[in-house]
Amino acid sequence: xxxxxxxxxxxxxxxxxxxxxxxxxxxxxxxxxxxxxxxxxxxxxxxxxxxxxxxxxxxxxxxxxxxxxxxxxxxxxxxxxxxxxxxxxxxxxxxxxxxxxxxxxxxxxxxxxxxxxxxxxxxxxxxxxxxxxxxxxxxxxxxxxxxxxxxxxxxxxxxxxxxxxxxxxxxxxxxxxxxxxxxxxxxxxxxxxxxxxxxxxxxxxxxxxxxxxxxxxxxxxxxxxxxxxxxxxxxxxxxxxxxxxxxxxxxxxxxxxxxxxxxxxxxxxxxxxxxxxxxxxxxxxxxxxxxxxxxxxxxxxxxxxxxxxxxxxxxxxxxxxxxxxxxxxxxxxxxxxxxxxxxxxxxxxxxxxxxxxxxxxxxxxxxxxxxxxxxxxxxxxxxxxxxxxxxxxxxxxxxxxxxxxxxxxxxxxxxxxxxxxxxxxxxxxxxxxxxxxxxxxxxxxxxxxxxxxxxxxxxxxxxxxxxxxxxxxxxxxxxxxxxxxxxxxxxxxxxxxxxxxxxxxxxxxxxxxxxxxxxxxxxxxxxxxxxxxxxxxxxxxxxxxxxxxxxxxxxxxxxxxxxxxxxxxxxxxxxxxxxxxxxxxxxxxxxxxxxxxxxxxxxxxxxxxxxxxxxxxxxxxxxxxxxxxxxxxxxxxxxxxxxxxxxxxxxxxxxxxxxxxxxxx
Ligand code: AMP
Ligand code: ZN
Numbered sequence: 153x154x155x156x157x158x159x160x161x162x163x164x165x166x167x168x169x170x171x172x173x174x175x176x177x178x179x180x181x182x183x184x185x186x187x188x189x190x191x192x193x194x195x196x197x198x199x200x201x202x203x204x205x206x207x208x209x210x211x212x213x214x215x216x217x218x219x220x221x222x223x224x225x226x227x228x229x230x231x232x233x234x235x236x237x238x239x240x241x242x243x244x245x246x247x248x249x250x251x252x253x254x255x256x257x258x259x260x261x262x263x264x265x266x267x268x269x270x271x272x273x274x275x276x277x278x279x280x281x282x283x284x285x286x287x288x289x290x291x292x293x294x295x296x297x298x299x300x301x302x303x304x305x306x307x308x309x310x311x312x313x314x315x316x317x318x319x320x321x322x323x324x325x326x327x328x329x330x331x332x333x334x335x336x337x338x339x340x341x342x343x344x345x346x347x348x349x350x351x352x353x354x355x356x357x358x359x360x361x362x363x364x365x366x367x368x369x370x371x372x373x374x375x376x377x378x379x380x381x382x383x384x385x386x387x388x389x390x391x392x393x394x395x396x397x398x399x400x401x402x403x404x405x406x407x408x409x410x411x412x413x414x415x416x417x418x419x420x421x422x423x424x425x426x427x428x429x430x431x432x433x434x435x436x437x438x439x440x441x442x443x444x445x446x447x448x449x450x451x452x453x454x455x456x457x458x459x460x461x462x463x464x465x466x467x468x469x470x471x472x473x474x475x476x477x478x479x480x481x482x483x484x485x486x487x488x489x490x491x492x493x494x495x496x497x498x499x500x501x502x503x504x505x506x507x508x509x510x511x512x513x514x515x516x517x518x519x520x521x522x523x524x525x526x527x528x529x530x531x532x533x534x535x536x537x538x539x540x541x542x543x544x545x546x547x548x549x550x551x552x553x554x555x556x557x558x559x560x561x562x563x564x565x566x567x568x569x570x571x572x573x574x575x576x577x578x579x580x581x582x583x584x585x586x587x588x589x590x591x592x593x594x595x596x597x598x599x600x601x602x603x604x605x606x607x608x609x610x611x612x613x614x615x616x617x618x619x620x621x622x623x624x625x626x627x628x629x630x631x632x633x634x635x636x637x638x639x640x641x642x643x644x645x646x647x648x649x650x651x652x653x654x655x656x657x658x659x660x661x662x663x664x665x666x667x668x669x670x671x672x673x674x675x676x677x678x679x680x681x682x683x684x685x686x687x688x689x690x691x692x693x694x695x696x697x698x699x700x701x702x703x704x705x706x707x708x709x710x711x712x713x714x715x716x717x718x719x720x721x722x723x724x725x726x727x728x729x730x731x732x733x734x735x736x737x738x739x740x741x742x743x744x745x746x747x748x749x750x751x752x753x754x755x756x757x758x759x760x761x762x763x764x765x766x767x768x769x770x771x772x773x774x775x776x777x778x779x780x781x782x783x784x785x786x787x788x789x790x791x792x793x794x795x796x797x798x799x800x801x802x803x804x805x806x807x808x809x810x811x812x813x814x815x816x817x
Contacts, residue, residue, distance in 0.1 A: 156197060160204050163194040167210040168308055175303040175370075176399045195759070202754045202789050208279050208300075208307035215301040215361030216760060218776035222293035222357065227272060229318055229377040231286045233452050234435060234459040243410045243436070246458050253455070254443045261386045262416040263404045264424070265433040265459055266372050268324035269353035271299065273371075276316045278309040285356060295356045299323070301365035306397040313396050317378030321371050321398075325352040326428040329368030339594060340660075340668025341481040348430055359776070370429065373398040385439045406439065413460075421462050433461040466525045467500075468538060469493040471518055474505065474549060476556045480585020481665050482573040484552070484562060486511060488522070488534055495526050503532045507569045508551040519543045557581055577715050583617065584610050586663045590618040594669060595661035596650040600642030608632055618662070619722040621647050655681075655729045662720070665706045674698060675707070677768060680740070681731035682720060686711040697773055743816050744772030748781050752795045753788025755809050760788075763812070770816045778804060786812045 153161075170187055174180040195211050198204065237243055250258055270286040283299035285292040299305055302323065325333075325348040333351070334344040345351045355367050373393050375386070383389050387406055394400045403420070407413045417434050424431045438444050438456040447455040470491040477485045486505040493500055503524055505511055514537055516522065521541040526532045554561055555573035557580050562571040573579050587606045591598040598621075609615045614628055624647065626640045635643075653661075656676035660669050667675065678696050679685040685707070693704035710716055724730050732740075749772050751763055758766065763786065764774045775782060778798045785799045785806045799806050807815075 156201055157204055160194065160197050160201065163190060163197070164206070164209055167191060167194065168306075171210060171213075171303055172306070172310070172397055176306075176397060199756070199759050202756055205754055205790060210307070212307075213301055213303060213365060215297070215363070215365035217297040217361045218359050219295075219297055219361070220359060220777050222295060224287070224291050225282065225284045225294045226291045227284065227287075227289070227318075228274075229272075231270060231272060231289045231292070231320070232449060232454055233289065234457055235450075235453045236459050236461055238461060240410065240414055243413060243458065243460070247410055249455070250438065250447065254438075254446050257408075258443065259385075259439040260407045260413055261390075261404055261437045261439045262407055262413055263374055263390075263435045263437070264401060264420060264427075264431045265435045265461075266322040266324050266374075266401075267349050267430040267432040268322040268372075269349070269356055271321050271323050271356075271371065273299070273305065273319045273321065273373075274317075275309060275313065275319065278313045280305065280307050285353075293357070297361045298356050298358065298364040299371070301361050302369045302371050304399040305371045310397040311395050312382075314376075314378055314381050317376050317381060319373050319393060319398065320375040320377065321373035323352050323356060323369055323371050324348065324429040325355070325367065325369055327430070328428060333367065336594075336668065339589065339592065340671075341479075341589075341663065341665050342668065371399060372429075373400050374435075384441055386437050386441065386444075387439055389441075407436075417460055424462065431462070433459050435459050464525050465495055466523055466535070467493050467495050468521050468523050469500075471516065471520045471522050471534075473518060474511075474516075476552055478555060478557050478573055478579060478581040480582055480589055480663070482576065482579065482582050484555070484571045484573065486551075488516070490522070490524065493524065495524060495532060500524055500526075500532050503534050505534065508564075508571065509569060511549050511551060515548065517542070517546045517549050519546055555579060576713070577617070580610065587615065587618045587621070589663050590661045591621075591650075592661075595657060596653050597657075598646045598650050600639065600646035605632070605635075605643070617719050619719045619726070622651075622723070622726040622728075651727050651729070653729060655732050658682075658723070658728055658730060659685075662723075664710045666703045667707065671699070671703060676732060680737065682724075683731075686717070686720070695773075697775075740769045740771070741816065742771035744770040747772045747783040748775045749773065749784045749786060750775050750778050750782050750795070750799075751786045751788075753791035755788040757809065757813070763809075766812075766816060778802065784812070 167187070167190055170180070170182050191211060194209070198209065198211055237246060247258070272284045272286070272292070273280060274282040280296070280300065282294060283296045283305075284294055287293060300307060327348065330345070330348040330351060337344050352369060355364055355369060358364050374390070376389050376393055381389070381392065383392050387404070390400050390404055405416055407416060413436055420431070420434060436458045438447065444454070444456040449455060471488055472491055473489040475487050475489055477487055479485065486507070488503045488505050490501055490503060505516070514534065516534065516537055521538040522534045523536045523538065524532050525535045551571070552562065555575065558573065558575050558578055560573050560575035560579065563574050564571045573582065576582060584607050587610065588603045590596055591601050591606065609629070609632070612632065614624065615621060624644065626644050629635055629640045629643055630637070656673045659676050659682070660667065660672035674696065675685055679688065688707070690704050690708055693699050693707055694701060720730070744767060749767050751760060751767070751774065755763055767774050778785060778795060780802055782799070782802070782804050785795065785804055786809065787796070787806050788809060796806065
């Protein structure tokens with residue numbers, strides 16, 4: 153073994169251990185910074201020595217593989233559903249049915265029922281070879297590339313592992329990560345995701361695994377399937393999985409009777425609210441695997457297991473009023489104002505009604521007695537109306553036709569669930585919201601200026617849009633409520649300092665609908681200046697990688713407004729960065745202008761990411777799959793044979809790394 157190979161192996165082992173400590177045990181033993189340094193070191197070594205490529209290296213956690221069509225895979229062991237129970241009697245009946253089939257005492261394991269996307273992982277010789285969704289139970293989708301980015305899924309097992317087995321688990325999105333994702337979406341003017349479960353299963357079907365890598369998903373495991381696994385009970389199986397390096401929650405417990413099972417259920421019915429992820433019940437399993445085998449399966453579910461669903465907490469209360477909120481993008485959200493009521497430990501006064509369709513579907517009316525539920529969603533929702541209590545004189549709800557803030561007539565675009573107020577520059581919540589977004593941390597990050605002060609500045613008539621910020625003087629702001637001399641000074645300095653914020657963040661800050669952080673970066677890189685972007689046609693825009701019709705239309709609409717153009721001109725005059733800096737531009741050419749290039753395999757002198765960057769910096773477009781429109785396929789080592797065949801069939805030039813580098817020299 154060469155010195156480099158030994159070093160690579162050692163770093164891989166070390167990083168695996170740290171990954172495990174951090175993501176499985178939740179007890180990191182190394183600083184994040186140090187971890188990143190080691191990862192970078194390993195990346196550099198792997199790039200210099202592609203001969204030691206390992207599909208399970210910790211460096212591959214960041215993703216990058218793109219799946220166009222998920223392949224269907226038949227499960228070796230079918231993935232069954234579970235029967236549900238709702239009461240002690242249900243459980244006692246179940247126990248009776250069991251005792252008819254098996255002899256001797258029966259012990260149960262109680263586990264939490266994690267609410268996410270079910271998953272089957274296949275391991276061979278200690279490495280992850282496949283990850284498949286449940287699908288219809290018999291066959292599912294191969295989502296291996298995406299699942300490999302989930303840090304708590306071991307790519308390489310520890311200890312004494314069986315040669316080949318499947319392990320079942322649930323991919324969940326913990327609340328904290330879910331909320332953070334939604335904050336970003338809201339900042340970008342997009343609809344927040346409704347609940348963690350759908351977001352988790354949606355994530356598994358994203359085509360770009362690098363996008364999945366950014367989502368804080370976790371995989372919780374509960375059952376190994378295979379031959380000669382080395383344990384005889386479900387409880388031992390959980391312990392075995394832990395030893396191999398899987399994340400198996402500690403909550404599981406042995407119970408000798410249904411009463412003990414109920415103790416577990418009652419305990420977790422309350423304490424589940426302290427868990428970092430969603431659970432929707434308890435799963436009770438016969439502990440002894442021999443007994444499980446005797447019991448077998450019905451057409452749909454094992455006879456040896458039973459789900460006990462927690463009751464979704466629900467109360468009924470009166471709907472006093474429907475009000476309408478105007479967001480910073482002008483989107484209207486109807487809000488139910490309720491007679492205050494206690495629900496799952498909090499007082500609920502309001503619930504979102506989402507949009508006009510939702511109101512129509514529920515046929516909800518002021519004065520109605522309504523059922524409110526706190527399920528997976530963070531905001532309580534109204535699930536139904538108690539029609540028996542509807543007042544006699546009640547009339548159907550008329551959705552508003554005009555903006556509650558500025559009285560402009562609302563519009564509703566084809567395909568949009570929401571109504572919008574089109575009074576972009578004159579509707580107060582939109583004006584204030586847009587400036588608040590402009591100054592926010594991920595946008596212009598203006599120190600010394602907060603959201604409330606923005607509202608104050610607008611209400612006092614000192615500013616009407618974000619470009620007005622740059623003409624404010626200390627004397628203007630001093631008379632404001634609670635504005636001391638020092639804070640006035642900080643505010644002005646903060647505004648001045650924001651003039652150095654780079655172009656892509658300014659582009660995010662100006663708040664074009666659907667242009668979030670990532671899209672802003674893409675557009676900035678592609679167009680290089682706001683002037684170029686403002687002149688782009690619909691056709692140009694949709695030709696940019698990952699820019700769809702919706703975004704393109706929104707960009708065109710933004711720049712077609714005279715008022716917006718005036719504001720942008722002013723920002724230019726005040727010296728904001730409205731083009732890429734000279735530094736960034738120095739590395740750009742248009743040598744690959746108009747060319748669509750596919751990259752495949754492992755490279756030597758540059759990494760895949762750098763290669764893609766080079767293509768884009770030279771004006772080319774990186775495409776993920778080969779079609780008749782592809783101009784070149786840059787082939788590295790270990791390129792997929794199907795890509796090669798496809799390129800050959802379509803007669804697309806296949807070039808080496810060196811030939812590519814010569815192209816842009
Ligand atoms: P259901 O889809 O309601 O029939 O419930 C079956 C699903 O519950 C399985 O496919 C798993 O994805 C999920 N599940 C969550 N936690 C567990 C657990 N501890 N044991 C077994 N299944 C579980
Ligand atoms: Zn309005």
